[in-house]
Amino acid sequence: MTLDVTGLIYVALAFTLAPFMFGVINRVKAFFAGRKGRPLLQLYYDIFKLLQKGAVYSRTTSWIFKAAPVIILSAVAVSVLIVPYGGHGALLAFEGDLVLLAYLFGLARFFYILAALDTGSSFEGMGASREAQFSVLAEPAFFLALAALARLTKSVSLSGIYSYFSFGSWSVMWPVMTLAAAAILVIFFVENARVPVDDPNTHLELTMIHEVMVLDNSGPDLAFMLYGAALKFWVLGALFIGVVLPARSEMPWFDMLVFLLGMGALSVLVGVVESIVARLRLLRVPQLLTTALALAILAFMFQNS
């Protein structure tokens, strides 16, 4: 087995560049608000600062609360390895790895919720209940979108699915690709707690979802949570970019460049959406999610068998 250098470079890029995307989003939002904005590398500084601090644990918490950040970060880190970037096969590719991907996210979310409940804070409990409610609707949409792509490409491995696409496939398979990309984009917003669903800047605990669930985490634990969120952003973004901008040339560095530009553009898009769209009322979120689910179902059916 030869060493897959390009794959290793992609994984290294994921681990190093993921927090940078949040800097881009913040800069875009600052631009829209007429501010100068935080430094682009702010999240790196935050993570390093938090890693040097000690953690404070409430007396009501148990080992679950201490274990959760590690479990979440490791689950997301494994998912970084099984997602293909820029059309290049993933380091860990096997039949059915899309199920593993969905359940790695499921595992991370489960411990996210457990840790939030473990603190005994009623606000965190509310956040946990919302998280659970929305993920019940987001998970089938995610599965169906991937299943539609799997049916289209006749492959049940993420690497197989994504290496099938090229810019030329848009002219033939555009209906399925559009629908699946739209569904994945909605799931991207939900899973990363970005604006139409959740507002990362909110300061009102009653309306928070993700932000409220990490209120009790401090020090290295919070750093793990933040870094895990950044990696998740990268992984789901890669799934979206892999469909929308499937650059497959002979030159790996060109594909890599297109992929990175796509990720940058996606961050800008997130920033723009966050600047011009109001977040949905909590009651309307399930409707957005069922729309994503409906699009994914259509994507599954709108193809020649």
Added chain:
Amino acid sequence: MSGSVDVFMFVIVILNLAILSSSRLADCIHIVALQGVLVGLLSLVVQDSAITFRLILIAAVAVALKGVIFPRLLFKAIREADVGREVQPIVSYPISTLAGTLFFAVSLWISSRLPIPESRFLHFAIPVTFSSILVGLFIIVTRVKALTQVLGYLVLENGIYAFGVVLLVENPVLVEFGMLLDVFVAVFVMGIIIFHINREFDHIDTHLLSRLEDWRSRRPEGEA
């Protein structure tokens, strides 16, 4: 050519879902009008041979009716009958949206079993037009206001019209004009009916129509 028919069908399906999930009456009317324009233009796209004057005439009449006159009439009905701006569904929007995908699945199954002659554009044309018909029926059944029932009827008619255009490529004129006339009269009559229901009862809630009784004297004002 069949590629562009697929584009039309794709947009029509998406618009069906949009009608099912949008909560504003005005949005629904715009969506139905857009769908009508697409369906009207379909007769130009389906044709393989040269586009004749007759075809352009058919398309122009269909687009004018579905895209301009029907929406005008409906907006006029909203203004005059002072209809509220929301749709008032009996079934919630998420469930309606999912029902829309279910209809598409059912239509796929039906069209796979229909003995339809082989044709070049029938990729998704038959399931999409079928599902439009089902979505139209669903809107008629699950929305409270009389106006939304007209909208459901229009969606249903769009489906039938598209079905006719795609299947009867050769000589659809008579069928189409007959249908258009029917719909025109129907929308006209429905507009009048909406206006009258509204004048009689101060609202256009069709639930209460079942309480209409002939043999008893009129209820006192303010009830119903």
